Amino acid sequence: MKGKAVLIVGGTQGMGAASALRFAAMGSSVTIVGRNSLLGEGVVSRMRAAAPSTDSRFRFRQLDVTSMKGCREFCHSFVSDLRSEQAQLGAVVLCAGNLNYGPRRLTSEGLESGFALNFLSRFLMIRELLPFILEHRHDTRIVNVLGAGNGGSIDYEDLQLEHGFSFIRAAVVHATLTDLTTLELGQRYKDHPSKPCFYHMFPGVVATNALANGGFPCLIAKPASWVAPLLFPSAEKVSKTIVSIASDPEYGHHRSPGLLGPSGSEIRVPGYLKDSKDKQLQIWRVANEILDRI
Ligand SMILES: NC(=O)c1ccc[n+]([C@@H]2O[C@H](COP(=O)([O-])OP(=O)(O)OC[C@H]3O[C@@H](n4cnc5c(N)ncnc54)[C@H](OP(=O)(O)O)[C@@H]3O)[C@@H](O)[C@H]2O)c1
Numbered sequence: 001m002k003g004k005a006v007l008i009v010g011g012t013q014g015m016g017a018a019s020a021l022r023f024a025a026m027g028s029s030v031t032i033v034g035r036n037s038l039l040g041e042g043v044v045s046r047m048r049a050a051a052p053s054t055d056s057r058f059r060f061r062q063l064d065v066t067s068m069k070g071c072r073e074f075c076h077s078f079v080s081d082l083r084s085e086q087a088q089l090g091a092v093v094l095c096a097g098n099l100n101y102g103p104r105r106l107t108s109e110g111l112e113s114g115f116a117l118n119f120l121s122r123f124l125m126i127r128e129l130l131p132f133i134l135e136h137r138h139d140t141r142i143v144n145v146l147g148a149g150n151g152g153s154i155d156y157e158d159l160q161l162e163h164g165f166s167f168i169r170a171a172v173v174h175a176t177l178t179d180l181t182t183l184e185l186g187q188r189y190k191d192h193p194s195k196p197c198f199y200h201m202f203p204g205v206v207a208t209n210a211l212a213n214g215g216f217p218c219l220i221a222k223p224a225s226w227v228a229p230l231l232f233p234s235a236e237k238v239s240k241t242i243v244s245i246a247s248d249p250e251y252g253h254h255r256s257p258g259l260l261g262p263s264g265s266e267i268r269v270p271g272y273l274k275d276s277k278d279k280q281l282q283i284w285r286v287a288n289e290i291l292d293r294i
Helices: 014-025 037-050 068-084 113-135 169-186 217-232 237-247 277-293
Strands: 005-009 029-034 058-062 089-094 139-146 197-201
Touching: 005 014, 005 068, 005 113, 014 029, 014 037, 014 058, 014 089, 029 037, 037 058, 068 113, 089 113, 113 139, 113 169, 113 277, 139 169, 139 237, 169 197, 169 277, 197 237
Parallel strands: 005 029, 005 089, 029 058, 089 139, 139 197
Antiparallel strands: none
């Protein structure tokens, strides 16, 4: 990854920030995206300190990814920077997300906010970056960090949970949709000469501020934040696996279907994804239709 560009969406804290620091130490140029500029600039300073050479570029871009228009604009300017700097895009790591406690909220674009954050923004980022990725032979890897294999049987007519929102139902929907689109992307581009790789990873339970960030009540989030480091791995530890998936030859193009568990090993395709081609195509069409309207 030395000398290559890396994009980390959701890179201001947690696993995204820890991955950003690892890429910086490997000599990559890293752009991180998030809403919190104080945290973002802090990660940029730490990346500078960790970098082996002064040639690498480190940037924080402030963006609320629940805005599809904002994501689209960001991707255009990111690609334009890559082109003008003649940079190779080594990896895209999609970490922006949370276990949204609720209540159900709509964005100004009329999307359920968790659906926008955990699924559609990621799908859109991939869709907008794909032309650049396919145009070049940079062996770009796209790693979605969410909930591979943790989906289930969902109501395909109610993806934005108008009828009965709960954070658990939302998490199952977002994991299922990301599984389906990862499989579809892998199948669509498996023989493409630019050899892009698409992964969806479930990191397991990781000791981050995820519960507080997801709006869980203090009475749950606070004690959890004390206990979690005793029971679960840190973001720093898990970022080692994320960065390996994004860069290690071991995770080369032969790995398919790209659904990975906490240790980075392939998970067995769960029952809800068996014979899923129709569902893959349905979600592909629905996601594209929503995005084409915004
Ligand atoms: N921690 C776990 O146990 C666990 C388990 C399974 C899956 N996951 C998933 O893995 C991913 C990373 O988890 P994590 O624990 O590292 O999370 P985290 O510590 O809460 O960090 C989340 C990152 O996403 C960014 N983000 C959140 N909402 C955003 C928005 N609307 N626009 C732009 N950026 C946004 C945050 O940045 P700003 O606050 O600066 O916007 C932050 O950088 C998440 O999708 C999470 O759901 C986590």
